[in-house]
Amino acid sequence: MHNLLERYRQLRELISESSLKCDEMLKQHTYTRMGGKADLYVTPANYEELQLVLSFARTHQLPLTILGFGSNLIVKDGGIRGIVVNLNHFNAxxxxxxxxxxxxxxxxxxxxxxxxxxxxxxxxxxxxxxxxxxxxxxxxxxxxxxxxxxxxxxxxxxxxxxxxxxxxxxxxxxxxxxxxxxxxxxxxxxxxxxxxxxxxxxIKAKMDELTEQRESKQPLEYPSCGSVFKRPPGYFAGKLIQDCALQGVQIGGAQVSTKHAGFIVNVQDATASEYIALIRHVQQTVNERFGVQLETEVRIIGEDE
CATH class of the missing domain: 3.30.465.10 (Uridine Diphospho-n-acetylenolpyruvylglucosamine Reductase; domain 3)
Structure with missing residues (x-):
């Protein structure tokens, strides 16, 4: 902890204080609403600040993670060590x-x-x-x-x-x-x-059509990482999961969506461990039933608690 505070003070001398937070809860920045703390959480105001952060990470041998919107991502409950960078200010x-x-x-x-x-x-x-x-x-x-x-x-x-x-x-x-x-x-x-x-x-007609399809088929009312699995050759992941009667199956607060089997939703304060356990259960069940190994599309990063 002492070392972390020292790194925080050193980095604060290089970039604006508003760009830097310590021990930031990443569940506030992920679509699943899950994830532990980032040691140092940086939102650079410009490319120059970002370069300073990159140089600082190299100098002090700190791991650096780019978060993005956290939409196709699961951050484990133990959070992420080193520096997590969010580039949301770069939005022109x-x-x-x-x-x-x-x-x-x-x-x-x-x-x-x-x-x-x-x-x-x-x-x-x-x-x-x-x-x-x-x-x-x-x-x-x-x-x-x-x-x-x-x-x-x-x-x-x-x-x-x-x-x-x-x-x-x-x-x-x-x-x-x-x-x-x-x-x-x-x-x-x-x-x-x-x-x-x-x-x-x-153009608008096509966008309206796709929006209607998405809203009618996807469980947008719950936090999720979106489509969990890649499409296996010759199959549809959602159909395989549905045929295994896995829809509605729940581990803790994580549930295989009853609306779209390709989604796992956070229905009740799920932890990342519960969410990942359900992913593994789905993979194992589909493999045992159909001999198909579902590969995750979602990225899983961070450390266990």
Whole structure:
């Protein structure tokens, strides 16, 4: 604890005090409403502050975690050691001709709405994805037949050493729910999307249709991490789970949604341990019944309590 307070004081001398918190409860920053404390929680005001934080982490050999919106994420009950960085202050969205340049902390939903405003098509699929631009790139987010790789041109990133790079989508190695951003330790600063001019009403009609589908099928009334599992080749995860009669099964406050079997919802102050235990139970049951190993789409990070 003494060492943590010392690091807090040292970091406070480098960045604005409003950008830094100690022992921040991460359940306040995740869509599941679960997660323990971050030792140091930083919301940089600008790229310069972020570079200072990266340099500080390297100098003091502190682990550094980028949180994003915490939508496709489970933070364990023991929290995260070192520095957790939230880039939500980086949320500008700029139009240049038929492209949109969005900072990593902007909501991908807001980028899709900006595209609508500018009569640009291509991001309709993202109108209901509850994550940041950075998070969407990290996992090549997709829905309803579209994905980030379809419209991404390039990304501006910091390397772990603080070097600024412009990377093409090919260099990010995007595939189904995957990129090399995490592997290489890149920190996304902004993304450039190539879109296509289209009629406002046509774009809006598609977004309205997808929003209706999402609201009618997904359990949005409870905290969750979204779709828990990747789609196994030749199957649908939700159908496999449903056929195992797992809907409604509950461990502690975590429940397999009765509305959509691919979702696990926090119905009553679930802990991350309960949520993860239910994920493992679903995986084991589906594997025993159908011989299919469900792979998680959600990231699980942090330490056990």
């Amino acid at each position: 969205i700029i139009r240049e001709s038929d492209t949109l340049i969005a900072q990593s902390g902007a909501a991908i939903i807001d980028v899709s709405r900006s595209a609508l405003t500018h009569h640009l098509s291509g991001l309709e699929f993202a109108c209901g994805i509850p994550g940041s631009v950075g998070g969407a790139l990290y996992m090549n987010a997709g829905a309803y037949g579209g994905e980030i790789a379809d419209v991404l041109v390039s990304a501006l990133v910091f390397t772990p050493e603080g070097e600024l790079l412009r990377l093409t989508k090919e260099q990010l190695e995007l595939s189904y729910r995957h990129s090399n951003i995490g592997t290489n330790g890149y920190i996304v600063l902004e993304a450039t999307f190539q879109l296509v001019p289209a009629e406002h009403d046509t």
